[in-house]
Amino acid sequence: MAEQTITHIVVKNEQAREHGTFFVVEGCEQRGDGDTRYWCQLTCNTAFGVVGTFFGSMGAPAATFLKRCNKGYILGRLWGLETEVYDSAVAERELRVSVLKERKQHELTHDEARDLMDAIDSADLDTEHGFQALVCGNRHFYQSFSEGGGSDYKVPNPQAEGFWEDLWPGFLAELAQRAEVVTHG
Known part of the structure; x- marks a missing residue:
């Protein structure tokens, strides 16, 4: 069975007066060829809306993969056809x-x-x-x-834009900090 973790992150941006709760279910599994397949399910319950997506083959743990993703890709995955209104x-x-x-x-x-x-x-x-x-x-x-x-x-979409500006950086910072603690104790 594949290894799996659940991370719960609460982001509060006091300056923007926005908040959100993020859930990251992530895992990895060894393939028959020796490579590791990393995946995650991201759910964001925020003041900007409830959105989520599944990343099936990231090539790295969630903290590493998500920080490499650009705005268009992330908002497209989370808001889909509602990225523009x-x-x-x-x-x-x-x-x-x-x-x-x-x-x-x-x-x-x-x-x-x-x-x-x-x-x-x-x-x-x-x-x-x-x-x-x-x-x-x-x-x-x-x-x-x-x-x-x-x-x-x-x-x-102003909701997607607000999410990206006000909450996403805080989420990535907290996710990276937690990944660092897991990696280095």
Whole structure:
């Protein structure tokens, strides 16, 4: 049976007034070829949300592996498709900028540009669904997005960003300290 440990870490960032509880279940096992397979399950119960993931083959213990991981990788694993979120102001601004850009480049007539601006004005862009309804229901916007030239309408998730800035460094420091104690007594 594979060796396994459970580590419970509480992080309090007094300056940011944020806190979180982290659980790391990690283990290693010897493979038939003599190599060691390291794995861990990470669960984070924080003020920014409850997230978690499983790392199946890390190449090193959790403290070493996690400190090597970059922001995009960690937030992508923990927040998945919610790493970025819809922002209505960004969506509207980007739609308008794209119409003005195409008008300036003479790809749209004055009347075509006015019709697109009117469509933006009358759309319910408060939700991502409303944004998608506009894009899918308007031939010009649909074609633009289908060809990969559509506007960007998402922003980094403030919860994920706060987690990374306010809690992740404290978690890594505590995990490294505990790993050092285990290694060197």
